[in-house]
Every structure is written in C-alpha cells, then in structure tokens.
Amino acid sequence: GQNIDQPTEMTATEGAIVQINCTYQTSGFNGLFWYQQHAGEAPTFLSYNVLDGLEEKGRFSSFLSRSKGYSYLLLKELQMKDSASYLCAVTDSNYQLIWGAGTKLIIKP
C-alpha cells in the first residue's frame, strides 16, 4: 500500500531551527509537496520538490532524496506564527496526491 510517515508533533523554540521529516512509500513518484495548515484554516502551499536536492525559499527549505524516499522541511529563525501543522504530500505514478497525517509544530517563546 501507499504510505507517508511524518512525526505527529514537534516542539521548538522561537528563533531556533527545526527539521520536519517525511518518508514515503508510494507506487511511483511525481513530486512531493509541503503545505502549512494553521488550526481551523485550509492548507497553503509551501514547497515542491521533484528532483533530488535542496530547495530554499526564504526561511523555509525543503530537501528530497528519491532513492531514500525521504524529504524534510527545514524552518529557520522560527517565529510564533510558524506554529501550525505541516503536511507532506506525494504525487504517485497516477498523479494521485497521497497525504501524510501532518506534523503539528509547537513554537515556545
């Protein structure tokens, strides 16, 4: 079956760096997305990786290793507003989007 694993919850300190990991086993691969979802709101797009390597976008970076079925989202200079759930999603060979359960990130002062 298809599966995406990410930690349920993480805690980090304001101003610090946090890395949220995502591993996947899917039938084929056509890209990996990271979305941010604040409580009670709809998800918003953060990043997209289809080739191996690191994509940097401001304070957020996303890394992909297709051979390892692994990605991470790196958040730098954490701010209180970064407290949210971070969803990893993979597009499989049929271009179906498979969603992870999300990682709830708690930022403490």
Place this chain on the structure above:
Amino acid sequence: GAVVSQHPSRVICKSGTSVKIECRSLDFQATTMFWYRQFPKQSLMLMATSNEGSKATYEQGVEKDKFLINHASLTLSTLTVTSAHPEDSSFYICSATRGTSGGGANVLTFGAGSRLTVL
C-alpha cells in the same frame, strides 16, 4: 495569484436537511477541483475529484448519493451534503489547480473551508 473562494465558511443545520457548499476559482479556470473533509486533529481525506462537465470520481467509502458534487462550469463546483446527520459534522475543504507551475507541479490552491455542524 490563484484564489479559490469557498462559501459558506460556517453552517449549522438540523439533522435531515441538506447543505450546499460552493467552491469558486476566482481568477483562473479549474478543470479539476477536489473535495476533502477533515476531522479534528486528523489529516485531509480526499472525498472526490470533480471534473467540469462530467461526473465526479468518488474515493472508496464515500457515498456519492449522500455527497452530491456538481462541476457545472470551469470556475464553480458545489458539494451538497444530503440528509445531513451529526456524524457528517466536519471541516470540508475544496481545492483547485491551475495547472503546472514552473517546475511542473500541479500546485493546489485551497478554499478557506466550510465548517459544518449538524445538530
């Protein structure tokens, strides 16, 4: 940028009534829209894929007669929860894609979601 409007944001209804939720792509044409539901502290669950001018494709376990989806135009899809019951109370979210973006990603733009409470 791409904007998706979803209405209503909150709705409270009595058990047995039907509720319609609208999803509109405001500045782009969306041949495909997606409907999700999300229970508290759980991930998104895809309910159905809505294609303009054709019948929606429902995920396994989702009752198509209960969750009626209509995609009448390239900018509007509707989800009707028929004969709603308390267990249908959930956060319903639509999304649409405007196609490839830069490196070939079909980035989803989400509506703000509709919180349904069935009494």
